[in-house]
Amino acid sequence: MLKVENLVAGYGKVQVLHGLSINVEDGQLVTLIGSNGAGKTTTLRALSGMIAPESGSITLGGKEISGLASHRITRLGLAHSPEGRRVFSTLSVEDNLLLGAFPRVTGARPKGDVQADRNRMFDLFPRLSERRTQLAGTLSGGEQQMLAMARALMLQPQVLLLDEPSMGLSPRLVEEVFSIIRRLKDAKVTMLLVEQFAAAALDVADFGYVLENGRLSTSGPAAELKNDPAVRAAYLGTAH
Amino acid sequence: MQILLQLIASGISVGMIYGVIAFGYQLTFATSKTLNFGQGEALTLGALVGLTTINFLIGQAIATPWAYLLMLPIVLAFGLLQGAVVELLGVRQAIKTNSEAGWIMATIALGIIFRNLAENIWGRDALRFPSPLPEQALSFGGIRIQPMEIAIVVGALLLMLLVELFNRKSIYGKAVVATANDRDAAGLMGINTRIVITFSYALSSMSAAFAGVLVAPITLTGATMGAVLGLKAFAVAIIGGLSSGAGVVVGGLILGIAETLTGYYIESGYKDVPGLVLLLLVLSLKPSGLFGKPTIKKV
Numbered sequence: 001m002l003k004v005e006n007l008v009a010g011y012g013k014v015q016v017l018h019g020l021s022i023n024v025e026d027g028q029l030v031t032l033i034g035s036n037g038a039g040k041t042t043t044l045r046a047l048s049g050m051i052a053p054e055s056g057s058i059t060l061g062g063k064e065i066s067g068l069a070s071h072r073i074t075r076l077g078l079a080h081s082p083e084g085r086r087v088f089s090t091l092s093v094e095d096n097l098l099l100g101a102f103p104r105v106t107g108a109r110p111k112g113d114v115q116a117d118r119n120r121m122f123d124l125f126p127r128l129s130e131r132r133t134q135l136a137g138t139l140s141g142g143e144q145q146m147l148a149m150a151r152a153l154m155l156q157p158q159v160l161l162l163d164e165p166s167m168g169l170s171p172r173l174v175e176e177v178f179s180i181i182r183r184l185k186d187a188k189v190t191m192l193l194v195e196q197f198a199a200a201a202l203d204v205a206d207f208g209y210v211l212e213n214g215r216l217s218t219s220g221p222a223a224e225l226k227n228d229p230a231v232r233a234a235y236l237g238t239a240h
Numbered sequence: 241m242q243i244l245l246q247l248i249a250s251g252i253s254v255g256m257i258y259g260v261i262a263f264g265y266q267l268t269f270a271t272s273k274t275l276n277f278g279q280g281e282a283l284t285l286g287a288l289v290g291l292t293t294i295n296f297l298i299g300q301a302i303a304t305p306w307a308y309l310l311m312l313p314i315v316l317a318f319g320l321l322q323g324a325v326v327e328l329l330g331v332r333q334a335i336k337t338n339s340e341a342g343w344i345m346a347t348i349a350l351g352i353i354f355r356n357l358a359e360n361i362w363g364r365d366a367l368r369f370p371s372p373l374p375e376q377a378l379s380f381g382g383i384r385i386q387p388m389e390i391a392i393v394v395g396a397l398l399l400m401l402l403v404e405l406f407n408r409k410s411i412y413g414k415a416v417v418a419t420a421n422d423r424d425a426a427g428l429m430g431i432n433t434r435i436v437i438t439f440s441y442a443l444s445s446m447s448a449a450f451a452g453v454l455v456a457p458i459t460l461t462g463a464t465m466g467a468v469l470g471l472k473a474f475a476v477a478i479i480g481g482l483s484s485g486a487g488v489v490v491g492g493l494i495l496g497i498a499e500t501l502t503g504y505y506i507e508s509g510y511k512d513v514p515g516l517v518l519l520l521l522v523l524s525l526k527p528s529g530l531f532g533k534p535t536i537k538k539v
């Protein structure tokens with residue numbers, strides 16, 4: 001579904017990613033783990049067009065998307081819940097969700113039933129339901145994170161990119177977020193999950209990649225990675 | 241007391257004109273953090289295009305009030321187009337390359353070009369703009385108000401209300417607000433933020449052009465009419481806060497009234513001073529404007 005080959009990207013003259021290849025199959029939950037500053041966020045930014053890759057190929061459902069503007073990539077069905085949540089703080093929870101479906105409402109993607117999907121989001125994230133008319137800027141960090149995820153899901157995406165949905169959340173909320181990710185996986189939502197909580201991410205994922213200084217050091221089925229001594233030493237020692 | 245009320249009444253309509261132009265500054269600032277320093281010239285061109293249009297319509301034996309109403313959509317459409325041209329020619333490249341000075345120079349340069357264009361097409365003399373309403377002032381308990389002054393207030397409020405309604409109710413308006421909130425995140429929603437910015441420039445110039453045809457019947461029309469108005473409205477935008485919608489109305493009224501009061505009680509030669517003093521005060525004491533929220537930079 002999403003295929004990345006030899007991705008090179010960075011910021012201006014600073015090259016951060018030095019040739020990554022990642023594959024996300026239809027219906028799979030793939031995780032990209034790595035320590036702070038490894039280039040996980042940069043990878044997702046390059047995939048969704050927030051930064052233009054220097055070279056390499058990115059295909060979504062067989063279509064080359066590398067170098068396209070982010071709004072075009074979104075319209076092709078790639079949703080990105082970015083690092084830091086980035087919700088629209090002066091708009092209501094409902095409006096944030098509606099904007100997640102912008103390409104559907106404006107005819108760039110099949111419309112379906114936007115209203116019903118919004119209600120489905122309120123079922124999936126009951127905390128948002130209580131706050132539907134509240135401005136997003138007044139939500140707690142955890143609620144904003146859920147809004148960011150729900151907003152991305154409103155696209156009815158072919159692939160969903162999640163950048164550290166657990167960042168800055170209390171342990172109880174982290175648990176809640178991961179249980180939602182599990183439910184999305186059961187619903188066959190194709191996902192690429194970036195996490196620092198490597199253990200939790202490998203628990204839910206089908207397949208994992210380990211990123212180190214802009215290069216992939218290891219990859220494999222999540223269950224195998226969890227038992228890989230090198231991965232355990234570097235990423236699973238402290239977490240959980 | 242009578243005189244004071246009279247001065248305030250006169251100040252209100254001028255203030256609303258400042259408010260509308262300042263509102264235009266806010267529109268582009270919200271989405272792109274850039275301003276069109278040719279706003280005054282957008283007003284000039286709007287008024288002059290309006291003048292030619294209304295004179296043509298009156299020449300077709302259409303009564304002046306009707307001619308004025310028919311002229312409005314043409315002027316508004318022209319303003320939209322003119323603003324889009326400014327963004328495409330002067331601003332887009334500067335935003336793309338993150339150039340701080342680029343858009344300042346480009347919008348000033350385009351403003352000068354537009355002024356020259358106006359001088360060459362309409363000449364350098366001030367021209368009379370046909371008034372759609374009786375020029376005879378109405379008396380409210382001795383306070384004399386021209387019907388056109390009331391029309392200015394109503395028209396200005398209506399314009400801002402309609403834009404606000406569009407932003408709140410329509411999906412495209414919400415896309416504009418989203419872009420103003422967080423441009424990158426708006427892009428992730430599938431919103432073409434480059435077009436949103438072009439659109440906000442179009443809307444900004446449209447507001448100025450509308451202000452031009454609102455004010456023209458009570459002043460005179462000419463190639464230089466917008467320069468001072470544009471500058472004062474800039475002061476209003478700073479005083480009211482570039483991010484506060486209601487701030488520009490209050491800021492405009494403060495400046496408009498301060499000017500008429502100064503002109504009467506002190507010396508008409510000093511009419512322009514209070515606005516500038518206020519501007520300097522606000523800049524040094526509360527740079528985000530009287531009603532603006534201080535901008536919090538999130539890392």
Ligand SMILES: Nc1ncnc2c1ncn2[C@@H]1O[C@H](COP(=O)(O)OP(=O)(O)O)[C@@H](O)[C@H]1O
Pocket residue numbers: 011014016034035036037038039040041042043
């Ligand atoms: N906007 C930016 N401009 C320049 N360098 C950046 C920017 N964002 C991140 N970097 C650099 O890119 C590298 C990878 O960062 P990032 O992708 O955010 O890592 P991760 O998400 O894995 O923590 C870091 O060295 C970081 O300093």
Ligand SMILES: [Mg+2]
Pocket residue numbers: 040041042083164
């Ligand atoms: Mg990151």
